Amino acid sequence: MxxxxxxxxxxxxxxxxxxxxxxxxxxxxxxxxxxxxxxxxxxxxxxxxxxxxxxxxxxxxxxxxxxxxxxxxxxxxxxxxxxxxxAGPHGLLRISAPVTFGTAELTPALLEFAAAYPDVSLDVSSTDRMVNLVEEGFDVAVRIGQLGDSSLVARKLAAVRMVASASPDYLARAGAPTTLEELAGHTAIIDTNVPDPSLWRFGVNGAPRDVRVEGRLRFSGAQACVAAARAGFGVTRTPAFAAAEDLRAGRLTALLCDFEPELIHLHAVYPHARHLAPKVRAFVDFLAKRYAGEPEWHKGWR
Missing domain, CATH: 1.10.10.10 (Winged helix-like DNA-binding domain superfamily/Winged helix DNA-binding domain)
Structure with a gap:
């Protein structure tokens, strides 16, 4: 050895x-x-x-x-x-996952996986930073959006809609935008966890259309943006899983759904290996099965 x-x-x-x-x-x-x-x-x-x-x-x-x-x-x-x-899946499985998705959606899945595979130990790091799996010793990462590292194996798990939303109280005061031009005049609550936070991308007849927004509240996380929108501070735009519960309960109203951009996707990514460790294969297969079909975060509010 x-x-x-x-x-x-x-x-x-x-x-x-x-x-x-x-x-x-x-x-x-x-x-x-x-x-x-x-x-x-x-x-x-x-x-x-x-x-x-x-x-x-x-x-x-x-x-x-x-x-x-x-x-x-x-x-x-x-x-x-x-x-x-x-021997079957066993050993320590180190996972990297984005903060909001980890809190809103992944944690229940991780607990189900832990119950199903008692010989696998989980070490989960929640971060919105793009970790280097190999250098930092992670077995697998859950990522949303564009994948930048072509040296990794990626398995698509689910689609994710971006949704603009605001509280009924805010819309009663400011009016509901029905066009992208009207949206530009509203107070935005901005999630800074994207390359250009003040540029919101929509779609018009299949073509991308960008809207430049402004607002005094900026947060590095979708959950804080949703909370601010729920409190009536303006319009926010987040992944659907961050706002789905509030949308279904009527605490937020979805806006401009006819101008939906191209969907982003949820992936499981892991380093290339000739023989994939059983614990990694079991986890990725588990997530693929759990998120198969239309995701729950798209249901009950559109």
């Missing part, structure tokens, strides 16, 4: 071109990574890496060794996976 640890450390350093980044990826100290690589080089009697104060690069010997080392590690992981397949 020590030799596999050495090989794993060497591959991580070669991939990251940094002992520090390799240590972060492996969840150990830089000193431990350096020790493992040095021990490997001493045992082989060859220098595998060139080290400078600014960079780490492969020697010719290291480049040749890297290809074989990857194969050895993959073969060992395949062997482990074949045994795990027989």
């Amino acid at each position: 020590d030799r596999l640890d050495e090989i794993n450390a060497f591959i991580a350093v070669a991939d990251q071109r940094s002992f520090t980044h390799a240590a972060r990826r492996l969840g150990v100290s830089s000193a431990q990574v350096s020790k493992l690589v040095a021990r490997l080089e001493n045992r082989l009697g060859a220098r595998l890496l060139n080290r400078t104060t600014r960079d780490v690069s492969l020697t010719d010997t290291g480049r040749a060794f890297l290809e074989r080392a990857r194969q050895v590690l993959e073969d060992f992981q395949s062997l482990e996976s074949s045994v795990r397949e027989q």
